[in-house]
Amino acid sequence: MTYLFDEDDELAILNEKIKNQRKAKLISQAYMQQGKPQQAASWAKSADRIGDFIMLLKGVFQYKN
16 A cells, blocks of 8 residues: 655644644743733743644654554
């Protein structure tokens, strides 16, 4: 069976998403320190969504193998 991504591609995709999640968490923390809770909550929600997507990708990649 032919797959769209090889293991190196999968790892690169996951690492990029993890990096994006970390950035979203840091931005959320920065907004919280600036006293902007609404923006902080929005970025925290984005980080959570990215985390959900990471878990989904891991499941898809694991199922493929």
